[in-house]
Amino acid sequence: MSENDIAVPGEELCVIEEFVPGAYTYIDERGNVRATVTGVVKRDLKTHDIHVQPIKGRQLPSQGDIIIGKVVAMLNEKVAVVKIYAIQRDNGRLEILKHAYTGLLHVVQASDQPTPNTSIKDVVGIGDIVRARVISVKGPPFLLSMKGQNLGVIYAVCPYCRVELRRRGRVLQCPSCGQIFKRKTPIVD
Numbered sequence: 001m002s003e004n005d006i007a008v009p010g011e012e013l014c015v016i017e018e019f020v021p022g023a024y025t026y027i028d029e030r031g032n033v034r035a036t037v038t039g040v041v042k043r044d045l046k047t048h049d050i051h052v053q054p055i056k057g058r059q060l061p062s063q064g065d066i067i068i069g070k071v072v073a074m075l076n077e078k079v080a081v082v083k084i085y086a087i088q089r090d091n092g093r094l095e096i097l098k099h100a101y102t103g104l105l106h107v108v109q110a111s112d113q114p115t116p117n118t119s120i121k122d123v124v125g126i127g128d129i130v131r132a133r134v135i136s137v138k139g140p141p142f143l144l145s146m147k148g149q150n151l152g153v154i155y156a157v158c159p160y161c162r163v164e165l166r167r168r169g170r171v172l173q174c175p176s177c178g179q180i181f182k183r184k185t186p187i188v189d
């Protein structure tokens with residue numbers, strides 16, 4: 001774990017020999033220091049104090065929220081990792097989150113008509129900005145869905161030319177090199 005990591009209740013932070021457990025932590029029966037709340041992990045390397053600074057409810061996405069995030073990795077053929085940066089409210093206003101949270105997008109939830117052969121790479125690419133819905137009650141990681149007319153990839157660049165891809169029917173195309181990319185895009189913005 002590095003500085004400013006987000007811990008969830010029960011998450012292991014360190015062992016007792018490394019840090020002195022402070023606020024919002026406890027020691028389990030094996031001598032591991034764990035978090036009691038969802039919050040930011042704070043370490044003091046001089047005093048060897050570790051504590052968790054709780055995050056208040058509104059800074060966390062919740063089930064049903066529409067979020068804006070960036071695809072940062074593919075775990076495998078079926079699951080993409082999305083860093084959640086903002087919540088989009090009903091009036092379109094973006095509420096920027098104090099911390100970026102991890103979301104997981106499974107291919108079954110990533111398009112309106114997934115087939116057993118659909119790869120996550122057919123619907124999103126690394127670096128894409130997506131609009132998605134939080135479907136899990138708890139997180140992080142938050143489980144995401146892009147099913148729905150207004151959800152999907154809202155911004156993507158060509159991995160070769162670094163220019164923004166344009167929508168062409170149901171796919172995206174690079175205006176520079178002409179390459180076609182499969183994505184799940186919103187039908188309405």
Ligand SMILES: [Zn+2]
Pocket residue numbers: 158159160161162174175176177178179
């Ligand atoms: Zn290109």
